[in-house]
Amino acid sequence: MDASVPEDKRPPTGYRGRFAPSPTGPLHFGSLVAAVGSYLQARSHGGLWQVRIEDIDPPRVVPGAAEDQLATLARFGMAPDGPVRYQRRSTPRHAAAVERLLADGLAFACGCSRADLPSSGVYPGTCRSGLPPGRTARSVRFRVPAEPVRVQDPLRGAWEERLEQTCGDVVIRRADGFHAYQLAAVVDDLHEGITEVVRGADLIDSAGRQQALHRALGGTPPRWLHLPLVVDSSGRKLSKSSGADPVTARPAAEALALALRVLGHPPPAGRRTLDALWAWARASWATGRIPTEPFEL
Template identity: 45%
Template sequence: MLCSPSSQPERYVGRFAPTPSGYLHFGSLIAALASYLDARAAGGRWLLRMEDLDPPREMPGAQQAIVETLQRYGFEWDGEMLRQSERHDAYDAAIERLLDEGLAYACTCSRKQLEGHHGLYPGFCRDAGHSLRDAAIRLRVPDRAYAFSDRVQGEFRQHLGREVGDFVIRRRDGLIAYQLAVVLDDAWQGVTDVVRGADLLDSTPRQLYLQELLGLSQPRYLHLPLIIQPDGHKLGKRYRSPPLQPHEASPLLLRALRALGQRPVTELDGALPAEILHWAVAHWDAGLIPRTPTLAEAQLR
């Protein structure tokens, strides 16, 4: 299925889609908080989706820990949590369609063969006609630019042919690539607004292209500034960012609000998470989010 199960489009549907390769950290909190507030302030729905398509990278117990942490921090989502691991039929159907239409092809290139091409696929397998067995699936990209207006970062443009090249939609090991899964799932869930980190800004043109090919609607996008640690690394799971602790919920929610440019009142010091979220929904202003793609962690303390 390539369309939303909802017959009537909703005014606003947002989502938070963590990957269970580790526990939630402060960067995750900022993404969850911004997407939640943006949805609730618009009177919309907020969904939770577990992006569990890479079992080798999944940390045991991470899914349950993510759900429990969100609950401890006061978040409430609408409906049942969706797991991407339950959506393989939809992904396979889309890949089959793209192959049948000549828009995708089998690629047997190894990482070593692609060294030195700086992430731009050189097209070695584009017209080779390889068997699908023991091969990745790549999507042909057009020689054109895709652009969109981000609600925070402004105009963003990327030439798929010159800057990206044909990209993988299914890996050689059979795992579905993020670009395809996120496009299909956002459409199926009727997501109208995507709020996420600026590290995914340059993924968006590929997703616009997939939406065009599959006849799916384009959501609005808001890319949040990333939190950069003192050593220059993005705050994230790869660099041992500390997991969110239940007893720190209130102070970290306030800190996250300040990182998003909001101005929580001093009366919220010591308030419960639910009280902080209630105030934050009523006073949410996405126009205050810093436009810079990154923020130094030291500035937020």
């Protein structure tokens, strides 16, 4: 797989970031925080910021949600560099990646359902050496490497993960025929030349398996940066359906100021307009100021 980016499409610094929401409903505050963080990180590097709608899971797609999310980004003053990308249009590329992994012996057909997994949820390798008698192929799994995967995040340090112990072989094509998020995200990041993935800490567990997939497909993994989660008073991730969500319950400038607070960049008094907030945030952005602890809203 060619992971290069044509020279005439590369940003001056070589940096390319992205924000990739799933169109399952309106853009909620946690997603706004991720969008603001990824946007400012790209701007601080003099790079490009892309938006990719991750509509790879048709049963969960809500009609009109993508358009609503893009309108919300525009209302907050965030415009992508270049056209919005839609993941479903990359299905042939995803399919080719699965076939390549199968041909290279890095993936295999699996006849297991979720009910066949142990209580840990870690796939035990049942079909690694072939389908057991009486089972037919349902999905395709990526054969995770035996050696530890080393992941690094500037906020959270470096760690090693043994994927066979934490998740086991990863589904890359589901039983319903759709390509799984882990594969699709990696293939699209490779194709688009993404150099850093900035996203919420709820996806930190995906970093190791996605890094292994990048390597298996012959690409250089991006850098990882996982932003703090927004939680409610019970410590649970803020619900998308919360009626008090700042995205809709507050003026745009006030909600942006709150998102900057979550990211460790509380604006000074007097910055009350979107333009003033963005000007201050772009000038003040520093990764080292971003906290790792969840923010209680």
